[in-house]
Amino acid sequence: MTTLAFAALDGMLHYELATACEIFTLDPTGLADPWYDVVVCAQGPIQAGRFVIEPDDGLDRLARAETVIVPSIADVDAEIPPALLDAVRAAHERGARLVSLCTGAFVLAAAGVLDGLRATTHWAHTDVLAARYPRVRVDPDVLYVDNGRVLASAGKAAAIDLCLHLIRRDHGPTVANAVARRMVVPPHRAGGQAQFVTTPVPARADHPLADLLSWTMARLDRRLTVEDLARQANLSSRHLARQFRAATGTTPLQWLLIQRIRRAQDLLENTEQGIDAVAEAAGMGTATTLRRHFHAAVGVSPDVYRRTFAAKALLSPPPPA
Template sequence: VSLCTGAFVLAEAGLLDGLKATTHWAHTDVLAERYPRVQVDPDVLYVDNGQVLTSAGKAAAIDLSLHLIRSDHGTATANTAARRLVVSPHRDGGQAQFVLAPVPSEEGHPLTELFGWASKRLDQPLTVEDLARQANMSSRHLARLFKAVTGTTPLQWLHAQRIRRAQELLEMTDDSVDQIAESSGMGTATTLRRHFHRTVGVPPDTYRRTFRPVGGRH
């Protein structure tokens, strides 16, 4: 079992050759370059290969530890340990380490007010033209500013914000996936499920269970 950058030790020993493995997202490129025989997955929380297990960062190390407790001693024991640690009782190993969501820029920047305006209207079918009109600039100039501030396009930023909104609603409400799709601007549950799974790595229902008590022993 390796936690965080402990994967480098296992890789150096040849224990990860031909296996899928992960480590902290900031070091996955180095791990893949240094040990080309390792199938490095930069997006997951942890990987269970049976006899060899690897995790991402420190929080993911807790997830892997709870996974081991759950596998060896059952869900109830894992839940008790999670409560002691004040952490979620279960996060699926395939869940994304994080979702990149550009944050508002410094106060006074031309986009700061626009970020707030758009974030309050994610349930509406916003377009690049809508954003440019609100910011009182051309679509081309808006695109250049977005690239400079967030590293993404306006539509990519909107998409990231919609996914974040869906995550928040899944975590904090009992709204149905259909309701969340509408509230986050994804339109339909089918569209939300497709984009959520592609971005986060797990379906909305699985993500929601991460933030709900896991009942019964598996």
């Protein structure tokens, strides 16, 4: 039986710990044998949000585990206990598999085990992780990263994806899919899928570009150029580009592409329109163009995205007459 140890520390967020514990302590009857021997390790009782957690064992057990999972921490600027870092390093040196969920990546990075490796964390903290640990190759756009012995996920739902990925590695896709069904979650989202598609918008409704953006959103199915947007805003193309950068952090064309991708996502999730019709409604023109831009932005094809996220009613067979 594989010992799977959670590294718990004061100030951690309870969601990832509770969810991962739920996944790895499911009744394995009919799934796999042996399953996981799950232990929560800490130096003593810890505060996790509104909850106080009594650990099963100390950090010495963590150093002896086959798999070590570090859940998210609430404050990425808080000092990480040296004893925890020592236990993580000891586990790594013994050949243990190390896994971070969300901001738990900061613990692995502080221990030095992410040096030279790809890693990710919650999108709101990727810049901080990259700046603080320049030897870590931070990828801000993925759900999770698998380096073999060291793995890292983005936040919340992506932590579930990585836990299911671990089960898939250990016990195969049939068992992972069965666990996903019990959890009522999608059975597989590829790690390379984007965390989300950024939608930069002005911070204030009275921003000078607010009317233009609303006008553009109502015409996403049409062919629009920078000149069209500049004409509507009564600005030169150069002045429009400067205002767009200040308001959204990106260029007019990039912003427009992102809105088209989001329109396509909405149609894939909530309608039965074919890919050609979705491409036309999102202003992409052809299914080929949609697939190219969609995969580049989201990390999966429109067809895979629809199978994963479409409303259940769209995927269910019609009721008998």
